[in-house]
Structure formats: C-alpha cells, structure tokens
Amino acid sequence: MRNVSTIFQRELASYFFSPIAYVVISVFLIASGFFFAGNLQFWQEASLKGSLDSIQFFLLLLTPVITMKLFAEETKSGTIETLMTSPVSDFDVVFGKFLAALSLYIVMVLPTWIFVLFLTIFGNPDFGPIFSSYIGLILMGGLFVSVGLLVSSLTKNQVVAAVIGIVSLIILWVVGFLSKYGEGWFYETLRYIGTYDHWESFTKGIVDTRDVIYYLSFTALLLFITVRNVESRKWR
Amino acid sequence: MINVKHLTKRYVNIAAVDDISFDVGEGEIVGLLGPNGAGKTTTMRILTCFMPATEGVATVAGYDVFTDSLNVRQQIGYLPENVPLYLDMRVKEYLMFRAKLKYIPRRERKKKIDYCLEMCGISDVQNQITGTLSKGYRQRVGLADALVHDPKILILDEPTIGLDPNQIRQIRQVIKDLGQKHTILLSTHILPEVEMICDRVMIINKGKIVAMDTPENLMKQLKSSANVVLEIRGDGEKIKDSLSNIGGVRSVVWKEKGDASEFVVEAAGDKDIREDIFKCIVKDNYTLREMKRQTVTLEEIFHQITTRETEGDSDNA
Ligand SMILES: Nc1ncnc2c1ncn2[C@@H]1O[C@H](COP(=O)(O)OP(=O)(O)OP(=O)(O)O)[C@@H](O)[C@H]1O
Ligand SMILES: [Mg+2]
Numbered sequence: 001m002r003n004v005s006t007i008f009q010r011e012l013a014s015y016f017f018s019p020i021a022y023v024v025i026s027v028f029l030i031a032s033g034f035f036f037a038g039n040l041q042f043w044q045e046a047s048l049k050g051s052l053d054s055i056q057f058f059l060l061l062l063t064p065v066i067t068m069k070l071f072a073e074e075t076k077s078g079t080i081e082t083l084m085t086s087p088v089s090d091f092d093v094v095f096g097k098f099l100a101a102l103s104l105y106i107v108m109v110l111p112t113w114i115f116v117l118f119l120t121i122f123g124n125p126d127f128g129p130i131f132s133s134y135i136g137l138i139l140m141g142g143l144f145v146s147v148g149l150l151v152s153s154l155t156k157n158q159v160v161a162a163v164i165g166i167v168s169l170i171i172l173w174v175v176g177f178l179s180k181y182g183e184g185w186f187y188e189t190l191r192y193i194g195t196y197d198h199w200e201s202f203t204k205g206i207v208d209t210r211d212v213i214y215y216l217s218f219t220a221l222l223l224f225i226t227v228r229n230v231e232s233r234k235w236r
Numbered sequence: 237m238i239n240v241k242h243l244t245k246r247y248v249n250i251a252a253v254d255d256i257s258f259d260v261g262e263g264e265i266v267g268l269l270g271p272n273g274a275g276k277t278t279t280m281r282i283l284t285c286f287m288p289a290t291e292g293v294a295t296v297a298g299y300d301v302f303t304d305s306l307n308v309r310q311q312i313g314y315l316p317e318n319v320p321l322y323l324d325m326r327v328k329e330y331l332m333f334r335a336k337l338k339y340i341p342r343r344e345r346k347k348k349i350d351y352c353l354e355m356c357g358i359s360d361v362q363n364q365i366t367g368t369l370s371k372g373y374r375q376r377v378g379l380a381d382a383l384v385h386d387p388k389i390l391i392l393d394e395p396t397i398g399l400d401p402n403q404i405r406q407i408r409q410v411i412k413d414l415g416q417k418h419t420i421l422l423s424t425h426i427l428p429e430v431e432m433i434c435d436r437v438m439i440i441n442k443g444k445i446v447a448m449d450t451p452e453n454l455m456k457q458l459k460s461s462a463n464v465v466l467e468i469r470g471d472g473e474k475i476k477d478s479l480s481n482i483g484g485v486r487s488v489v490w491k492e493k494g495d496a497s498e499f500v501v502e503a504a505g506d507k508d509i510r511e512d513i514f515k516c517i518v519k520d521n522y523t524l525r526e527m528k529r530q531t532v533t534l535e536e537i538f539h540q541i542t543t544r545e546t547e548g549d550s551d552n553a
Binding site (some may be wrong): 006077082084085087233 | 334381
C-alpha cells in the first residue's frame with residue numbers, strides 16, 4: 001500500500017510532462033462548451049439537460065486516451081522491467097496508476113462548472129440534479145478509467161489500447177441504451193450491465209445506492225482483473 | 237547469496253535456459269558469459285522475479301524468487317539489458333522516485349542519491365532530462381538506480397554495452413569497487429571484462445552452462461591442450477603423416493604458405509608436445525622455420541566452448 005502514492009505522484013506528474021493531457025483537456029472543454037451552448041439554445045432552460053449526455057459521450061471517447069499509456073508505454077519501453085523488479089506489489093502499481101488517471105479525469109471535468117456558473121448568472125438552475133450528475137460523472141470516471149487501464153495492460157501499443165478502450169466503452173454504453181427497446185430477463189441484464197441506465201438516474205437528481213454500487217463494484221472488478229493480468233506475467 | 241538449482245525456462249519452441257545450477261557466494265563477482273541468445277537475460281529475469289522459471293528453484297539472499305518475491309526484490313539492484321528509464325524525468329527526480337519505491341526512509345534519500353550520483357559520475361547531469369542523456373550516461377543512471385538502496389546483491393545485464401572505451405574503463409572500476417561491498421552477477425560478451433573484474437566465470441551457451449571456473453583456471457585448462465603452430469619446408473602430406481604419428485597428437489591441419497607449409501598441431505590432454513615435434517622434424521630432416529605455441533585467450537576459450545557442440549566433453553564444473 002505504501003507505494004500507491006509514489007506511483008500515483010509519478011504518473012500524475014508524467015501526464016503534465018507530456019502534451020497529451022493538455023490536448024485531451026482542451027479538446028474536451030472546447031467540445032463540451034460547444035454542445036453546452038447548443039443544448040442551452042435548444043432546451044431554453046437553465047439546466048445541464050442534454051449537455052451532460054454530450055459530455056458523457058466525449059468522456060467516453062477521451063478517457064481511453066488518458067489511460068492508453070498507463071501500461072502499454074511501460075511494456076513497450078521496457079520500464080515495466082525496472083518497475084516490476086523493484087519491491088512494489090502489483091496492486092500498488094495498478095491502483096496508483098488508476099488514481100492518477102482518475103485525477104486527471106477529474107481535472108478535466110471540473111472546469112465544466114463554468115457552465116453551471118453561467119447558468120446561475122442567467123437563470124435559476126435546480127442544483128439537485130447538477131450535484132448528483134457530478135457525483136455520477138466521477139463514479140462513471142472510475143469505471144471508464146478502469147476499463148482503459150485494463151485494456152492498456154493487455155497490449156504494448158498505445159493506439160490499440162485507446163481504440164479498444166473506446167470500442168469497449170461504446171459497447172458498454174450502447175448495451176444499456178438498447179435495453180430500452182425490450183422486455184424480459186435478457187434486456188434486464190443488458191440494462192444492468194450497461195452504463196446508460198445507471199447514469200440516467202444521476203442526471204435526474206437521484207443518487208440511488210444501487211447505481212453507486214454498480215459503478216463501484218464494476219470498477220473494483222476491473223481493477224482486480226487488471227491486477228491479475230499484471231500478475232499473470234509471473235505464472236506464464 | 238544466489239542459489240540456483242535445475243532452473244529451466246521454456247518458451248513455446250525452445251528452452252532459453254536449460255537445467256542450469258550454480259551458486260554465487262557472498263562478496264563474489266561472477267560473470268555470465270555467452271553469445272547472443274544464450275539465455276543470460278532470461279536467467280537474470282528469473283532471478284529478479286520478472287518472470288517465472290518453468291522448472292527448478294532459485295533463491296536469492298535466502299528468499300525464494302517465486303514465493304518470496306517482494307523480499308528478493310528488496311535485496312537486489314537490477315540493471316536491465318537496455319536500461320529502460322522514464323525519459324521524461326530529470327535524473328535526480330528519477331532517482332528520487334526509485335528511492336521512494338525501494339523504501340529508503342525520507343531522511344536518508346538525499347544522502348544516498350548524492351552518493352550514487354558521485355559514484356557513477358553523473359553529478360553534473362543530475363538536473364538533465366534522462367531522455368536527452370547519451371547512451372553511456374543513461375547506463376550510469378541505470379547503475380545509480382540499481383545501487384540506490386544499497387542492495388546486498390547487484391544483477392547487471394551487460395553493464396558496459398554501448399559505452400566508449402574510457403567510460404568502459406570507468407564503469408569497470410566502479411563495478412570492481414562495488415564488489416568489495418556487494419555480491420555481483422553480471423553478464424557480458426566482452427571477454428577482457430570478465431578477466432579483469434570477475435572472480436569467477438560461467439560460460440553459458442544455448443541455455444546450458446558449459447564451463448564454470450576462475451578466469452585463470454579456465455585459461456590454464458585450455459592452454460594445456462593448446463595448439464602448436466609450425467612452419468616447415470617440405471612435402472606437406474608427408475610431414476603431416478609424420479606429425480600425426482607422434483604420441484599425444486590429436487589432430488594436424490596444414491596449408492601451403494609460400495614455399496613452405498603451415499601446420500597447426502593439436503595435442504590431446506595436457507602433454508607438452510613441442511619437444512617431440514622437434515625431434516620428429518630433425519629425424520626426418522625437414523627444415524623448421526618457426527614453431528610457436530598459440531597463446532589461448534579467454535576469447536578463444538569462449539569460441540571453442542561455445543562452438544564445440546558435437547564433442548560431448550564440455551568442461552562442466
Ligand atoms: N518472449 C520470448 N518468447 C520466445 N522466445 C524468447 C522470448 N524471450 C527470449 N526468447 C529466446 O530465449 C533465448 C535466450 O534469450 P536471452 O535474451 O536470454 O539471451 P541473451 O543471452 O541475453 O542474449 P544477448 O547476448 O543477445 O542479450 C533466445 O533464443 C531468445 O530468442
Ligand atoms: Mg541479453
């Protein structure tokens with residue numbers, strides 16, 4: 001456990017040494033700002049309605065770009081060898097990297113509060129759904145980051161990691177979305193697995209423990225699989 | 237300190253390391269010598285817990301590399317083959333990160349890092365980004381990293397590869413100095429290096445240890461069956477026949493050389509055949525122009541041992 005913070009600090013610092021973090025954050029803010037303005041005009045209402053869905057979509061595209069390097073780069077450059085032969089546990093490495101990427105994700109999402117500020121200046125927004133949405137965004141971030149982290153630990157090619165990460169997240173999203181169009185246990189399962197449904201209730205101002213548990217447990221499961229995958233080097 | 241028994245690492249189609257056993261005692265500097273693809277890196281990766289062996293046991297500082305890997309890793313300093321570094325960090329930052337990872341208490345970190353910077357001669361570049369360092373300097377940073385937690389055991393994979401002759405000299409001296417306090421296992425293809433710094437050499441080829449001894453003994457062992465080179469005037473075939481009939485000669489090879497012929501006579505065992513050869517030549521009335529004993533360098537031993545695979549008599553220790 002002691003090394004989690006050491007890994008975390010290095011990873012976070014390295015994000016700011018490379019242009020990727022700045023590029024991703026700028027792209028995200030420009031795109032979401034654009035859609036915020038569009039949605040505002042469309043709904044004519046002081047809320048983040050619509051904007052949040054587009055924000056979610058950009059996060060889905062951009063989070064794997066944040067996470068793509070986490071393991072792939074180390075495997076490719078060989079630094080994984082120095083890292084894994086120093087006295088750190090696999091969990092420390094995985095969790096430290098997870099926290100660093102999640103922090104960057106939060107850094108990326110937080111400036112969207114400007115939109116909220118904007119709403120309060122020109123209107124009278126209902127803060128309930130806004131707060132709950134941000135709780136949802138962060139929980140969802142944990143899930144997205146852990147998907148990207150797992151994918152990054154499976155390949156040494158960063159581009160492949162990003163692409164597979166994006167595809168996985170889209171599938172996870174679409175699966176939940178499709179569940180709207182049917183009944184029965186199958187659609188019920190899809191609905192549970194997919195992120196869409198869980199996310200939706202946050203945007204309505206509901207923080208349901210079941211949704212919180214869904215995000216946390218799914219994230220934990222993915223982190224667990226990643227640790228096992230990193231470990232697998234040792235018994236292959 | 238390092239204890240290896242029947243270690244085997246098999247990849248899909250080949251055994252990279254094939255049933256090797258050896259020990260490295262406390263304070264020894266042992267060189268692992270072998271051609272490309274011999275299995276040096278693989279052996280080191282197993283010892284540093286980076287990958288598991290297919291079969292066999294290895295203990296480092298008394299801990300099993302498979303079941304006690306965290307303890308093993310605390311005891312070793314490892315310099316991997318290509319010296320991977322985080323290229324976006326400054327030298328000092330990098331060493332600080334590594335020192336933290338290796339649980340050096342906060343108060344001692346600065347002192348230890350300064351010591352390593354000094355030892356490896358990189359104090360001048362401590363604020364440079366590692367990505368902008370030359371290969372030799374990266375090598376030194378890697379070495380400094382291996383040293384930073386003052387490990388009992390150093391495992392260095394080709395520590396002098398890619399360095400210029402001056403740097404090689406310096407790094408060798410550094411390693412030699414380190415040998416006073418640490419147990420060192422290093423790999424290399426450079427033979428003089430082993431002669432210079434190692435107490436013991438293991439020659440490894442195709443995953444097997446084919447020789448293990450002190451550099452002096454290895455040379456003695458092979459010198460005894462050293463070749464004698466002769467330049468003689470006369471009928472080559474006939475001379476060859478008479479030479480072959482001398483007791484204790486294993487083989488004779490000859491070729492034309494101007495108006496004379498050059499012979500390479502290999503003796504069996506450790507018999508000195510020079511006098512017999514001389515008598516034989518005098519008896520048959522040939523003209524001897526030159527006789528010399530081929531001095532055997534570690535280079536040749538290496539060549540002989542690693543290319544001699546049809547003969548089954550490898551000098552296993
Ligand atoms: N991941 C792998 N999959 C299959 N074969 C491998 C793998 N890694 C190494 N090998 C093989 O194992 C053998 C030993 O490799 P190793 O890297 O240990 O050699 P080496 O002695 O370090 O050589 P060099 O002097 O070139 O560094 C080689 O034949 C190599 O091709
Ligand atoms: Mg090698």
